[in-house]
Amino acid sequence: MTADAAAWDALRLSLWVAVWATLLAIPLALWVAWLLARRDFWGKALLNAAVHLPLVLPPVVTGYLLLMAFGRNAPLGRALDAIGLQLAFHWSGAVLAAIIMGFPLMVRAMRLAIEAVDPKLEDAAATLGAPRVAVFARVTLPLILPGVLAGTVMGFAKAMGEFGATITFVANIPGQTQTLPSAIWAALQIPGGEGQAVSMVLMSSAIAVSAVLLSELLARRVAKRIAGT
């Protein structure tokens, strides 16, 4: 395999993992953000702490905990293995790691957006006959779209850049679990690999910057529409 092909493989895998992680995390993050912003329930502080934990734990610890839970010899890992789903040392494990690491960022952005929506608008929608799900879909969601976009971009960027938890949980197998950051790290381990590392650094920087620009553009368009100009 040429060095270039390995880089492109890593890029493809990273994009694949990040897209999956983001798509899977959005609904869950929205739900948790809504729970934290709008509901009062027993264990809310605990949920909040759990969501934010990956932000403060060393990523390698998170990866290790994932390995403990989903490894082949762990009960959860065995159960999933039985239905043909293997997470450890598999790209789907990288997706899980990316979801968990990006989750606090996504939830935080979405929660702030939901808290900024006047609950009186939601009340008004309910008095018009809209059930709770419809109120969320037709009133809350359109109003928090900029926040959802921001959270999504952050989650995506985090998924693209996640390294510690991923390499601990799924290792660094070229073509299978080697994401862009893992490949950069691997290239830097080889004498004379800097050249290849630099091209991959440029790739990942370009993706991160364009993601932020795109979300800014979309958020601005949404905000404009809401302001009615």
Add this chain to the structure above:
Amino acid sequence: MTLSLSLSHRFDGFALDLALEAGPGITALFGRSGAGKSTVINAVGGLLHPDRGRVVIEDEVLLDTEGGIYVPPHKRRLGTVFQDARLFPHLSVAQNLMFGARYAPRGSSGPSQRDVVALLGLETLLDRAPATLSGGQKQRVALGRALLSHPRMLLMDEPLASLDGPRKQEILPFLERLRDGPLGLPILYVSHAVDEIARLADTLVLIQNGKVQAQGPLFDVMADPAAVPLLGVREAGAVIEADVLEHGNDGITTLRISAGELELPGVHADAGARVRLRVLAQDVILSLTRPEGLSSVNVLPVTVEAVHPGDGPGAAIALRAGRDRLLSRVTARAVAELGLTPGMTCYAILKATTVAPGSIGR
């Protein structure tokens, strides 16, 4: 269609404990700010869980804290118009209206979007965004949106309170149209503005400190001397109905009431129309003999029905003029000097300025 409710709710050192009924027409809930009016509206609409209470519309129980019944707001079908219009900022006016219509029960009867647009004069606003509307326009759209959800009843929580005088005048005719029009929708109307209530309400409920102090037909409650302190001495006064006879070239209009004729400036209703006059108690002067040579020509023979001393130096006098009732506010000293007692006849002088254009309706 009748709504009956009893509520008991305690919050922030304030206790609400009341029972009332709202039948057809406009039932106004009057009280100073903090009297608990909005709490009533929110409990009826389902936005607030009262400590204890029961809300029944027709035969359907919407809330019964003892029986563990709580119908969520979206199933109550009580259209609500709030003081802050609460239009959805991301939707155009037309889309806001459609939001109301979308959740109207299938097969329910009620106005169509075209009816509502015509009734409320929204034709030119449909493509606008809520952020670009004036306060009065927003309130018209909010009203239209509520109507299109085909509610069984409208709840209005101070819908005009955040509007200035001219904007209020812009909305009031629409509310009158709603009351008198073919929709025949019952309305529970919360307000702390006596002029709105005098103009709109059929039934009046006075609330103070979380309790109902008086309730009954508007004309009765407004003419009740005991209601004077509740409404405020400057705002209290009877509401009577009058027929517009003719407009003079000098801007003075002749109106007929059951006890005679009145001549008033600034009446804009057409000849033949029936209007409401609000006669402030402090603007009615009493005289034992028919006065001569007065600048006011509006003198009515009246009978004293009751003398109601107030807490201060004033007293409220209930009067009967023909089939109508009036209130006069005089000093306790004047009561003694004139020897005002129930049953005696005298003359009520109404100042020509008594009736402001804003207090005339229907």
